[in-house]
Amino acid sequence: MDAIVKTFPNKESESDRPSQAEAEAAVRTLLRWVGDDPDREGLIDTPKRVAKAYRDLFGGYDEDPEDVLGRTFEEVSGYDDIVLMRDIPFFSHCEHHMVPIIGRAHVAYLPDGKVVGLSKIARVIDIFARRLQTQEAMTAQIAHSIDETLRPLGVAVMVEGEHMCMAMRGIRKQGSTTMTTTFTGQFKSDAQQQVRFMTMLKGFAAR
Template identity: 70%
Template sequence: MDAIVQKLALSAKDNSRPTQEEAEDAVRVLLRWAGEDTSREGLLDTPRRVAKAYRELFSGYDQDAADVLGRTFEEVAGYDDMVLVRNIPFHSHCEHHMVPIIGTASVGYLPDGRVLGLSKIARTVDIYARRLQTQESMTSQIANAIQDALDPKGVAVFVEAEHMCMSMRGIQKQGSTTLTTTFTGAFKEDASLQARFMTMARSGK
């Protein structure tokens, strides 16, 4: 047990990505710390499964939003009004407790001659969601990535989510949600545009 802990500590010290074996060893340490017997049949393959799940749940670390947003389209027939993709579902994990954050994101922008493929917006949300996050940071990261890649007249992002660190532990208030917004460019300067975006984003809820 001590050898495993020492090995994990050395890996953390040099800041390199641990091996699959080291990740599985870490899961075994946590299971034993929780009071489990890692040799019982039901847990024999759990470390491998958890490591595989974490690779998927935190796949955003291996992706760059700039790559996803790199391709834009200029043939928009003069369209220059708001583009809004509403209620994009996501799941993330709180960086403080590593428990789920589950919610939706609505992303809008005012094009300035170029537009994005709609799926690119949803993929950008996923890239930032699939990392350890705070909701505030994630909201800003999505807006800034689109602003930097597309250089539109403005970007608006609205995120509504339930945090399991409030629902499952601590204060244990199930069903409470947190709302965050970020506005850039014209959205930041014009309160009427913000209101229009929020009305469109929340309509039907």
């Protein structure tokens, strides 16, 4: 669990962060470093645009998944079986090269007397995706965040992603997909629950 906790960055106060002007200056430096002229017409406003885009793309550092998952519902009419959300799209950025990871996530949990709004699960995925990531860490973060906050009987997470650091550079293999999984609670201890999770995913895919 310690390894998971370390991947949850501390929120920086606005006073601790570089200023907008410093961020824009850094972009200008990169433009010069790649061999272009930041003062030419097409690039004059690029530093400002990039800084604004980064605020959005990495907005997950300013959000806490615990806040998102805090409101639950106990009126479930006795429902106690798997809740599965499949094919939740996401985009993230590789922490090694800062290029995109594009994929989809599948999340299931076994409720223990209470459920959470379905949109909240998607928001949790976005919070972790909108940070510099490895797919392995992001998969574990999603599962453990739901597990720690909702306290279900078990959580199952599968993430499929295409990494642009493989597609755009290095070996340049477009279309290759990486799959990662994390299981907690009954999904981890009971192989039959894992089989049910995989079977439900396969059943959806067959439609």
